[in-house]
Amino acid sequence: AAGVIQSPRHLIKEKRETATLKCYPIPRHDTVYWYQQGPGQDPQFLISFYEKMQSDKGSIPDRFSAQQFSDYHSELNMSSLELGDSALYFCASSPQTGTSGEEETQYFGPGTRLLVL
Amino acid sequence: EDQVTQSPEALRLQEGESSSLNCSYTVSGLRGLFWYRQDPGKGPEFLFTLYSAGEEKEKERLKATLTKKESFLHITAPKPEDSATYLCAVGRPSGNTPLVFGKGTRLSVIA
Numbered sequence: 001a002a003g004v005i006q007s008p009r010h011l012i013k014e015k016r017e018t019a020t021l022k023c024y025p026i027p028r029h030d031t032v033y034w035y036q037q038g039p040g041q042d043p044q045f046l047i048s049f050y051e052k053m054q055s056d057k058g059s060i061p062d063r064f065s066a067q068q069f070s071d072y073h074s075e076l077n078m079s080s081l082e083l084g085d086s087a088l089y090f091c092a093s094s095p096q097t098g099t100s101g102e103e104e105t106q107y108f109g110p111g112t113r114l115l116v117l
Numbered sequence: 118e119d120q121v122t123q124s125p126e127a128l129r130l131q132e133g134e135s136s137s138l139n140c141s142y143t144v145s146g147l148r149g150l151f152w153y154r155q156d157p158g159k160g161p162e163f164l165f166t167l168y169s170a171g172e173e174k175e176k177e178r179l180k181a182t183l184t185k186k187e188s189f190l191h192i193t194a195p196k197p198e199d200s201a202t203y204l205c206a207v208g209r210p211s212g213n214t215p216l217v218f219g220k221g222t223r224l225s226v227i228a
Contacts, residue, residue, distance in 0.1 A: 004160075033215055042204065043161065045215035056215055090160050104149040104208045106216060108160035 002026050004109030006091050012115045013081050021076040021112045025093030031055070032074040033092040033106060034066060043090060049074055081116045088113050119144040123205050123219035130226050133194045138222045140205030141187040149208040150188050151216060152181050154201045161204055164190075195226045 005024040013019050025032050031050045035043035045058035049068035060066075063081075068074045078085060092106035124139045142150065149168055153161035165174045167183040174181050178199065180191040190203055202223045206216035 035215075042218040042220050043216075045217075048215055058215055088158070104214075105151065105163060105166045107163055108153070110160045111158075113158070 004091055004093050004107055006089075006109040006112050008112060009110065010113050010115075012117065014117055015081060015083060017081050017116075019078045019081060019114060021078070021089055021091075021114075023074045023076070023091030023093075023109060025072050025074070025091070026095075026107055028096055029093035029107070030072060030096045031094045032068055032072070033094075034060075034074070034076050035090045035092065035108075037088040037090060037111075039087075046076070078114075083116050086114055086116045119207060119209065119217045121205055121207055121217055121219035123203075123222050125222060126220065127223040128225070130192075130195055130224070132196055132226055132228050135191070135193045135195070137192070138190040138203055138205075138224070139187060140190070140219055142205075142207050143186075144207045144209060144217070146209060147207060148214070150183055151206045151208065152179075152188070152190055153204040153206065155204055155221070156201050164203075192224070195224075197226045197228050200224055200226045 007022045033048040034046040037043045046060040047066050048056045052068045063079050066076045088111045090108050090111045092108045094106045120143045122141045149166050151166050152164040155161045165181040170185045172183050178193050182189045202221040204221045206218045
């Protein structure tokens, strides 16, 4: 079965640089979520999109922005990177309402490991 | 504020030694309780979704149960390959909402 695809899988950046993370949801999933997971921590919600509109916002820094495109893929743009941004970034997607009976279930991608030096 | 508390933080079992992981939650209206397995450096792998008290789901050596205040993940006769961090999360009443995760239980199964 198709899974959530994230790219790149690993990224090394210098402080104050920018980074763009990409997420391709499972086909026919219309909702995308972004989470950040620091070492030894649980995933923390950043932002989500439903049908290309922002649907919820969590602890996302103002330096970060995101969008969902017409093909439902999403990009997380991170600027003025700081050392504390080093983490695993996960994208998750959930099915369209009415398609599976478990629309709330989120399926996670493999993550992008970001290291800021 | 929604809260999810998992216990124990870490659990070490001998191969074949059954046990249970606990997830207690407080949420203003539950719209799904979710169990995930996470291996180091990997994305959370979906295991179960539970919606109502009394519901149970099974998959291989794992069985998840739900009450009004907590959920249990029972592991029967575990094997070393079951070693991972098990995460519990809750969803809130309105659709397409983010998950609130617990800190997880790190399970080690020793051969």
